[in-house]
Amino acid sequence: MDDPATRWPMLMAAWPYALLALLACVTVPIKRSEGASPLVDLVLCVLVAAWMLGVFTLRPAWREREPVMAVFFTVLILLTAILVVRAPWFGFFTPVGYVFAFRVLRWPWQLAGVGAAAVVAGTAQAYAVDKSTAVGLLTYAAVIAANVFPMCAFAVYARRGERQNEERERALREAREANRRLAASLAENAALHEQLLAQARNAGVQDERQRMAREIHDTLAQGLTGIITQLRAAEHVGDDPAEWRRHLAAATKLAGESLSEARRSVHALRPEPLRSARLSEALAGVAERWSALHEIPVQVTTTGTARSIRPEAEAALLRIAQEALANVAKHARATRVGVTLSYLEHETALDVRDDGGGFDPARPADGRGGFGLIAMRQRIESLSGTLQVESEPGSGTGVSARVPAERAESCA
DSSP states (O other), rough: OHHHHHHHHHHHHHHHHHHHHHHHHHHHHHHHHOOOOOOHHHHHHHHHHHHHHIIIIIIIGGGGGGGHHHHHHHHHHHHHHHHHHHOOOGGHHHHHHHHHHHHHHHHTTHHHHEEEEEEEEHHHHTSSSOOOOOHHHHHHHHHHHHHHHHHHHHHHHHHHHHHHHHHHHHHHHHHHHHHHHHHHHHHHHHHHHHHHHHHHHHHHHHHHHHHHHHHHHIIIIIHHHHHHHHHHHHTTTTOHHHHHHHHHHHHHHHHHHHHHHHHHTTTOOOOOGGGGSSSSEEEEHHHHHHHHHTTTTTEEEESSSSOOOOOOOOOOOOOHHHHHHHHHHIIIIHHHEEEEEEEOOEEEEEEEEEEEOOOOOTTTTHHHSSHHHHHHHHHHHHTTEEEEEOOTTTTTTEEEEEEEEOOOOOGG
């Protein structure tokens, strides 16, 4: 079956030839009835058909060449005008001129082409007007104007609609391009999101490793160190059963506390001393147990108005106090220690000072600048806080940790 979509363009391409052939057939009897020869008119009809066939119909590529189409239309209008002058009924062929003007000419030449076709149409309509008189000329001019002005107005209106269509098409193209870019951006964002998730997972794994390392250092390592210290002390008490039992009991207690802290660390809970006490009370308890274990007096002082701070900040300050006291026991050979908790206006500070042998922070000895100080710095810096270590050989050591004073309820 024939496709209507292909049949219609074929009919549109054939109708100028059909109309020209019909007018040529009409010309023959009319001319003969007038006693004139139709040969010239028929030759002109053949020229018009050959011109349309050779320049337009059989040359689709030429239709995009504006100069060629301008020449094509000009010759076509001139041939049509000659036919109209010779036989006014060829004015019925002028619609072909309008169609080609709108199809092959670009603006503003399209307006001139429509005007030229309208002049030819008006000439055919005013064929019988006597143009030798002023009235006849005015009548001819009126007929021409009656054709030119409406057709040119229609051309302007059609051009406006064409421009609106072009603007809509441009807007659609821009919208499609914007959608394409948006799709590309979404795909890129999705890839970046996946990358960020992978980085976050890796960072989470690294943070968890560091947390477990700090927890092991702050609990198991310190507990095992204390147990070893007590067991070695028990070896040197000789035949004193009471002293031997005291060291053994201290080692047993340290083992139990270390086991409890290890279990808590696995579940990422708060330090055992903070589960049922405030930070100042927990520090006092830790200092009391450390003092009883190492027989070194510890003075715990709290200044400022006590207030609740973030749980992670409390845990960090408590761990730093434990690590600082552990370092005093291992390295300082101190006779007294002071622990000060200060609630300041914009921060909470913890200071641990001893009167031991001190060390050079730039060149730590005996492992004093090892993982303990690294763990303390990591804890404080993860809370946007600061850690300072002040020490000189023979002048004792001071550890100062400060965290921003953000209340616990503000972080809920």
